[in-house]
Amino acid sequence: MLKAADDIMDQEDSTSQSGEMTSWDINDIKLPQDVKQTDWFQEWPDSYVKHIYSSDDKNAQRHLSSWAMRNTNNHNSRILKKSCLGVVVCSNDCSAADGRKIYLRPAICDKARQKQQRKCCPNCSGPLKLISCRGHGGYPVTNFWRHEGPFIFFQSKGAHDHPRPETKLEAEARRSIQKAHTAIAPISPRLKRCREAESLTGEMQNQETLPLFLSNQENYISPCSFNGHLIDKNPQEQIINNCLSLAKNYSFGRSSYLTEHSQDIGSNKYYETCKEIGSREHDSGDLSGPSVCNMYTDYGEPQPWNKNTALERNPCTDKCCNSSALSLADLHCEIVSSQNCMDSSIQHVPNIPPTTKACYHPARPTTGLSGDDFYEGKLHVNYNSSYIPSSFYHLSSEDPYLIMNSTHHHQQPSPLSKGNEWDFEEERKYTNLDYCNNEMFFSLYPLR
DNA sequence: AAGTGCGGGTGTA
């Protein structure tokens, strides 16, 4: 049955994302060698798809997926096989205040997953349950990875029949948040138990429990440096620093503009506004803070469970933008208190509505940020050509991202700018915006 | 602690 289904799907899916013929199967003795174009990494591969990634693609190297995939032994050391674990939901089918359901990421480790299912729902404290994936003839969807020369071949079999769990990043982020929160605020044993559950499972994907770490600056009172160096080293500030680090990694680029004008993303208006912001900050002469590059990409096709995807880009044009140059220096933040950091000053930004699909441009160039950086949440630092806060472009509207709500902006001189002057045109040159035109959405949202 | 990859082993169709 599975074989028959696969055969049908293979026939239907004759081309890959980049247009390469996919008349191959992961089990073929010989895979295509004359691949002219590799695919962009797919964060949410679904259905019977095949992709050919460059062996330089870090995400592909690590066989990453935002689905919760566990290793499956297929007794073939040349082909790595992974199967989907599904999604963890609340047995009570509870909803958050905003109506959204709880979709937690199953722990990959068997032991951790068992432990996870003994915990309670972070929303209603009800029991959690694991919805197994049965999208491949009643069995879990399987992903196959095979490294062949300069390429990494990927094949997915089956269509996920369950909602998307939170991403690994989100799960990790919330674990950290929860640890911080737990450390800051003493809690009741019951609440503690639930928070432990949240730490294990990641919290629900809703606006109540995925907080924004950095709030309006008006609320801040005590400063801390934030480029890996804390001014104060007391535990509370350590926690705050962690909190901010997460925000740094996950939230940059979620500017208020982006949030408020998501419908403009990808438009000339968006581009011009971003440019204007850059110019305004330059004019202000405030070059002490970081510059943040917002790059919105959304090349994914609507998914059954969520209509937006991230990290799905076209590689053919990406190279033209991969030398983006921006600087990110110290992030100076001010914090009212640890509690405010975690609670009152925390803000959620609504999901970017489906209107962002308006910027779906399969053949358009995007950023030079690799998906790898998204997963790692680290910076691209290449003083030859780039210095990029790299997690910024993960702007999948599905995810309850953390957004930096910044009303004051700093700007750090680009290593490639002339002296201390902000030269957007120069920046644009280095970032190949002329090539990318307005496909690369570029904004500067320094933080104070 | 959890994630990841590998590989031995078993059960089923």
Added chain:
DNA sequence: TACACCCGCACTT
């Protein structure tokens, strides 16, 4: 034979 799945181990994060 192919596939799913369990388990333990080693290594990484």
